[in-house]
Amino acid sequence: MTSLTMSPATDADWPEIFRMDARAFALPAPLPDEEQIEFRAKFPDDATYVVRDADRIVAFSMYFVLPMTVPGGREVATAGLSWVSVAATHRRRGLLRRMLDTQFADWRAAGHSLAILTASEATIYERFGFGPAVFAHSVHIDPSTAAFRTPAPDDSRVRYATADEVSTRLPDIHARWAATRPGAIGRPDAWWPSIVADRGFRRNSQTSGLHYLLHDDGYASYRIDAREHTATVDDFVAVTDQAHDDLWRVLTALDLITSVHVDLPVDDSLPHALTDVRAVAVKGLSDVLWVSILDVADALASRVYGADGVIVLEVGDAYSDRAGRYGLRVSDGDAAITRTDAPADVTLDIAVLSSLYLGGVAARDLATAGRITGDAEAVRLLDAMFRASRAPFSGTYF
Ligand SMILES: CC(=O)SCCNC(=O)CCNC(=O)[C@H](O)C(C)(C)COP(=O)(O)OP(=O)(O)OC[C@H]1O[C@@H](n2cnc3c(N)ncnc32)[C@H](O)[C@@H]1OP(=O)(O)O
Secondary structure (H helix, E strand, C coil): CCCEEEEECCHHHHHHHHHHHHHHCCCCCCCCHHHHHHHHHHCCCCCEEEEEECCEEEEEEEEEEEEEECCCCCEEEEEEEEEEEECHHHCCCCHHHHHHHHHHHHHHHCCCCEEEECCCCCCCCHHHCCEEEEEEEEEEECCCCCCECCCCCCCCCCEEECHHHHHHHHHHHHHHHHCCCCCCECCCHHHHHHHHHCCHHHCCCCECCCEEEEECCEEEEEEEECCCCEEEEEEEEECCHHHHHHHHHHHCCCCCCCEEEEEEECCCCHHHHECCHHHEEEEEEEEEEEEEECCHHHHHHHCCCCCCEEEEEEEECCCCCCCEEEEEEEECCEEEEEECCCCCCEEEEHHHHHHHCCCCCCHHHHHHCCCEEECHHHHHHHHHHHCCCCCCCCCCCC
16 A cells, blocks of 8 residues: 555546546546546546556546535535546555545535535445435336326427527526425536537437427426437426426427336426326436535534424444534524533434435434434434425436
């Protein structure tokens, strides 16, 4: 390990970083130049690390600063860990741990109270205090049975749009949507070109480019698989219920399409708007966003709660220094948090508290699974406090 050094990435490192990450993430390699340029434009200069073995790069990690909506509607700047890769030649020698130790210190120094990530595997990040916090249903919709209960409006405001129109309209629509959903991740300006660009490596020879549907209060993009006659929704954002239904009326009535595939929030209203609830078949449940609370008092004070009350949490943390006893006093939905010596009502790990944070996992279920201990009354209160009015949905993979 002594020959291994860690330092911020320099401009000259990027071609090698792209080669290494393409190998690690099983992406097509080499990545075309235009895609490398697009990716590079998304990365901040001051938040990237490489590990070198002599003069070769053998590991990389970075983070974005990403706004995330928390229950109650406040937007919190989070540290979004991403592009973590360790060369197959150097795996399981502690490089991920070493990079994360540095990232954690950076996040703390920058004053972030929350870190987030989209995980390649579900067994890696709990040891660092991350818990799965946002889930999505992967669904297949059968257009032949997907009839809406109410007639279509005469004046549907959904239209096909060009990439240029979409580029102009999406940022505003997306920001308006993000304010309505806990867990929604805001997209930095530098991300839009690559989201709309529809680059070739995201499709195979049978798959169409992106088709864009636009509404004053929403949009959707999808691709068609010409051999399977399926459509896969790439992005779906609706600020209003009307936009949601108007867009889905179009997407569920695409001629010659036998199945529409999409990831939906777990509380999406679509099945209930249809005459046949089985038209929306849930094929899987995925853990789309992991959260780690970095500063317990700050993070817990940022969100709004579903029930008032007083509870003492005994938080465990085997990775860093978040362990301790925290008193949570909620009044009119707002919390005051203090360190306390009072007896604990419930005991839970920092990863479990992080899973609860956005309201996407119920305290009751975690207690049933043995991940929270405490008497039934305390668990009921914890459950009621951490509920959110809507299931969280992040909407962006990074
Ligand atoms: C946020 C993101 O970017 S998610 C993407 C993560 N990257 C990938 O999946 C790309 C392919 N994989 C890799 O590049 C690497 O295998 C990594 C990054 C997952 C792991 O890197 P390594 O340097 O091998 O991990 P490191 O040796 O530091 O292990 C740290 C701990 O995590 C554990 N661990 C590492 N990888 C895994 C895994 N895939 N599954 C379960 N546990 C794992 C190790 O056993 C070790 O446990 P311990 O310290 O508690 O005993």
